[in-house]
Amino acid sequence: MHIKIKILFIFFILFFIFVFPVAASEIQQIAFVVGQSSYQVNDQIKPMDAAIFIENSRTYVPVRYLGEALNARINWNQKTKTVTLLLNNSRVDLNIDRKIITINGQTNQMDVAPVLKNNRVYLPARPIAEAFSFKVKWEKESNKVVVLPLEKPAETKVLSETTNNSKESESEETTLELKINEENSITKATVTAFQQINYKIFKLTAPDRLIIDVQDIRPGNLPPAVIVNFEVVSQVRVGWFSNNPDVTRLVFDLNKRASYHSYLSEDKKSLTVEIFTPKPGEENLVVLDPGHGGSDPGAVGPNGLKEKDVNLDVAKRVKEILASQNIKTALTREGDNYVGLYERSGMANNLDASIFVSIHMNAHENRDANGTSVFYYCYYNEQKAEEIVRQEKSKELANIMQQNLLNFLGLKDRGVQQANFAVVRTTNMPAILVEAAFISNYTEENLLAQEYFRQKIAQAIAQGIIDFIITQKAQ
Numbered sequence: 001m002h003i004k005i006k007i008l009f010i011f012f013i014l015f016f017i018f019v020f021p022v023a024a025s026e027i028q029q030i031a032f033v034v035g036q037s038s039y040q041v042n043d044q045i046k047p048m049d050a051a052i053f054i055e056n057s058r059t060y061v062p063v064r065y066l067g068e069a070l071n072a073r074i075n076w077n078q079k080t081k082t083v084t085l086l087l088n089n090s091r092v093d094l095n096i097d098r099k100i101i102t103i104n105g106q107t108n109q110m111d112v113a114p115v116l117k118n119n120r121v122y123l124p125a126r127p128i129a130e131a132f133s134f135k136v137k138w139e140k141e142s143n144k145v146v147v148l149p150l151e152k153p154a155e156t157k158v159l160s161e162t163t164n165n166s167k168e169s170e171s172e173e174t175t176l177e178l179k180i181n182e183e184n185s186i187t188k189a190t191v192t193a194f195q196q197i198n199y200k201i202f203k204l205t206a207p208d209r210l211i212i213d214v215q216d217i218r219p220g221n222l223p224p225a226v227i228v229n230f231e232v233v234s235q236v237r238v239g240w241f242s243n244n245p246d247v248t249r250l251v252f253d254l255n256k257r258a259s260y261h262s263y264l265s266e267d268k269k270s271l272t273v274e275i276f277t278p279k280p281g282e283e284n285l286v287v288l289d290p291g292h293g294g295s296d297p298g299a300v301g302p303n304g305l306k307e308k309d310v311n312l313d314v315a316k317r318v319k320e321i322l323a324s325q326n327i328k329t330a331l332t333r334e335g336d337n338y339v340g341l342y343e344r345s346g347m348a349n350n351l352d353a354s355i356f357v358s359i360h361m362n363a364h365e366n367r368d369a370n371g372t373s374v375f376y377y378c379y380y381n382e383q384k385a386e387e388i389v390r391q392e393k394s395k396e397l398a399n400i401m402q403q404n405l406l407n408f409l410g411l412k413d414r415g416v417q418q419a420n421f422a423v424v425r426t427t428n429m430p431a432i433l434v435e436a437a438f439i440s441n442y443t444e445e446n447l448l449a450q451e452y453f454r455q456k457i458a459q460a461i462a463q464g465i466i467d468f469i470i471t472q473k474a475q
């Protein structure tokens, strides 16, 4: 070993052994300010013999002071150029110039690497602090990284008084968990929070990415990156996109163009996204949307027949008939589960479906009300040409569908009507909502309870779809 390196090694060892920082339980807040040669633990200013700097949008802190501030023990291996930090029962391993972080033996990717400058090791503050379950905030105005403990609500309460920021008292109650796996080439990721999830999802290209912005929730214990190397998804990166308000951004790095389908659990605390490559030949994909489901029964007939059950049964029958004609379908729900209105239209949009048919049974407080109607969305002030065309085609589909329903069912003709229903308004393709019969009417509920009649409805809907496809091809 070269003598200079040897001295340096000893220097590191000495520094790390004789560090007696504030006990972790007493830490309320640690602040590192870019450009300053000091840092702050609670109200105490601690001097440093090096300054904090920013590189690649990440704040770097000398390893010694970061370890000291977090109350972590540090081991430096000069030969392998690796740093190990130990705190409580957690161990974090890092390598100089390598963008990987190993947390308790599990390796994840970082967007920046630890660096060696003037014989001194600098670490990016955020991933290290987050690896030890600290919360990290970036205060842009003051160029400050603020590190806060997660575990003790009492301490965060103290902090909220000093910072006058009520959000700080939310503690880990607002943090996320992520589960990700692959089944039949479909990547399935579930994000769970302790509160209802409000999110935005969108795709970006060059390179292909799927982005989920989770509103008003922090990344919590999520690692900065999870490498999965699935068929469609290579890794998921997690960042605290904004802190006022909080936005956690999940970036799914894709190996190829992909479609997705996202939906919330009934309590809205769990978000699932399925990412997959669309199959070829789906130019005539029909999305069938059985109305209601789960906690939402839809209308209930005088004898207790639930609309959600009739809708699902009819949709499955339509699917079967269309499959026999080699027409591909997708159902917005396959079982008795709750699906939000925008998730229904969103699914059809993401699948680039060519037709959307929402299946419902009508209801009215007047039990005499009966008959068949089909709804579509029409808004004449619409400026966009493709939307005007879509509305025209929706109307055409509605007319063809109504005619088939009347032919097959022989119920009263209530006509084709315009309506501002979310599922037909927010879809990008010709979309209609079928109200085949009145479940609130004694006679029609009785019909809907019978299999042969539900099969008739399915035949009518399937024939309406087939007729529409034929007219489109003929144009």
Ligand SMILES: [Zn+2]
Residues within 6 Å of the ligand: 291, 292, 298, 299, 307, 360, 361
């Ligand atoms: Zn309904």
